[in-house]
Amino acid sequence: MNKKLVGVGLALVVILVIFLLLNYIGGSIFHIERLQTGENAILRFVFVIVGLLIALGIYLGTKESKAWEVGTREVVWMAIGAALYAVFSWLFNGTVFVVPSVSQVALRPAIAIPMFFGYAFGPIVGFFTGAVGNMFGDALTGFGLYPQWSIANGLIGFIAGMPLLFKDKKKSLDSVLIAGGVLTVVGIVIYFLNRSVVNQLVYPFDQPVSLFAGISILVGFVLVVVVRFVFGKNIDIAAAVTWGMLGNILGIGFAAISDIWINGYSPSVAIVGEFLPAAGPNLIFAAILVPLLVVAYAAVQRQSGR
Numbered sequence: 505m506n507k508k509l510v511g512v513g514l515a516l517v518v519i520l521v522i523f524l525l526l527n528y529i530g531g532s533i534f535h536i537e538r539l540q541t542g543e544n545a546i547l548r549f550v551f552v553i554v555g556l557l558i559a560l561g562i563y564l565g566t567k568e569s570k571a572w573e574v575g576t577r578e579v580v581w582m583a584i585g586a587a588l589y590a591v592f593s594w595l596f597n598g599t600v601f602v603v604p605s606v607s608q609v610a611l612r613p614a615i616a617i618p619m620f621f622g623y624a625f626g627p628i629v630g631f632f633t634g635a636v637g638n639m640f641g642d643a644l645t646g647f648g649l650y651p652q653w654s655i656a657n658g659l660i661g662f663i664a665g666m667p668l669l670f671k672d673k674k675k676s677l678d679s680v681l682i683a684g685g686v687l688t689v690v691g692i693v694i695y696f697l698n699r700s701v702v703n704q705l706v707y708p709f710d711q712p713v714s715l716f717a718g719i720s721i722l723v724g725f726v727l728v729v730v731v732r733f734v735f736g737k738n739i740d741i742a743a744a745v746t747w748g749m750l751g752n753i754l755g756i757g758f759a760a761i762s763d764i765w766i767n768g769y770s771p772s773v774a775i776v777g778e779f780l781p782a783a784g785p786n787l788i789f790a791a792i793l794v795p796l797l798v799v800a801y802a803a804v805q806r807q808s809g810r
Contacts, residue, residue: 509758512563513580515628517659519635522722523552523651524603525737533696538646541692544766548651551762554656559631559662565777571626571668578625580718582632585661589637594644609627615786616793620749622795623740624801626668630661634755652766656759667743674739677746684749687757688725691783694775695719701776717781724787725749731791740793740802750789756783 527549530539541548563572592614618637622630642649663733667673694720702710726747735741760779763769770776 506567508567508572508574510564511578512560512572512628514634515574518558519632519655520552520556522636523549523639523654526639527649527651530558530643531649535665539649541649541651544647548762551652551758551766552655552722555635555659555758555782559627562627562662566669569669571665571790572628573626574628577628581621581625581629581774582636584626585629585633585636586619586640589617589633589657590640590644592617593638593641594751597641597645597647604613612782612786612790613793614659615747615752615789616797619751619790619794620665620744620797620801622663622665622751623667623744625665627662627665629722630663630665630751631658632661633656634661650759652762653759654757656762658755659758660748660751662753663672663754664744664748666751666800675799677732677742680746680750681729684728684746684753687753688721691721691753691780692719694772695780698772698776701773703777713776713781715738717784719778720784721787722755722784724784724791727788727791728782732778735795741798744798744807745791748794749787752783752786752790756786 525540527541527545530536531541566572595612596612604766618630618634623631629638635654637655639651640647640655642654667676672677695713699718700713701713703713728745732742732747735745756779760774760782761771763778764771
């Protein structure tokens with residue numbers, strides 16, 4: 505059997521098993537409130553499986569790439585990345601950093617961690633870091649588990665690792681930037697067409713979602729464009745931030761859209777009330793923090809002679 509298929513398959517299965525153990529064993533059997541999902545638990549896991557199948561499908565379409573190799577080194581980085589993301593997610597999940605929205609959305613500078621780990625160590629490492637790290641971060645916070653959002657965080661790290669599938673990382677950047685720009689414009693248009701969507705999370709309640717939350721995705725995208733061209737000669741910074749941007753938009757979009765069925769939101773509420781308040785600040789943090797992580801890692805590599 506193909507070694508890469510076994511490695512990728514096992515990693516995805518382990519993610520699903522961890523999710524099920526936390527929720528079913530901890531939440532349903534031991535009745536630990538912070539490990540419960542609330543309503544529509546089965547539907548939440550349907551979207552978890554959809555996310556895992558998306559990752560598997562992309563692997564099957566590009567399985568010849570060395571980016572899919574999962575060995576001891578990758579397993580170690582998975583564990584480190586997930587642990588770091590869990591701890592830093594927990595630190596920033598508190599109410600002090602909550603963003604006005606319709607659900608539990610907070611400022612999350614830690615989002616740079618799965619982006620960086622995906623870019624530096626491959627899409628599977630990024631997927632594991634984002635998915636498992638977010639799940640444990642939610643468990644530590646105590647607000648309950650949101651498996652579909654955790655798998656969305658996994659997709660962020662997964663997509664951030666996609667440059668490793670290309671022989672020339674630079675060739676993909678313009679196409680990725682254009683795709684991100686189109687999605688950003690679509691999000692902004694939807695926001696201005698649906699200004700009546702109200703904040704249900706932060707006082708004062710029942711006020712429209714703030715202008716900052718609505719247009720922060722545009723601010724973040726502009727910062728990503730600036731980083732892309734200012735650091736154009738440093739392909740690692742440019743590629744990490746650009747692909748991290750796309751991963752963030754698609755991953756958070758996946759989670760927000762899933763809540764149309766899980767929470768019964770209308771499409772406008774899902775986009776304006778969840779997607780934009782979550783994806784926008786994430787992009788701002790990505791443009792600022794991912795370059796710092798890339799530079800720091802490169803310095804460590806030089807010192808170690810690797």
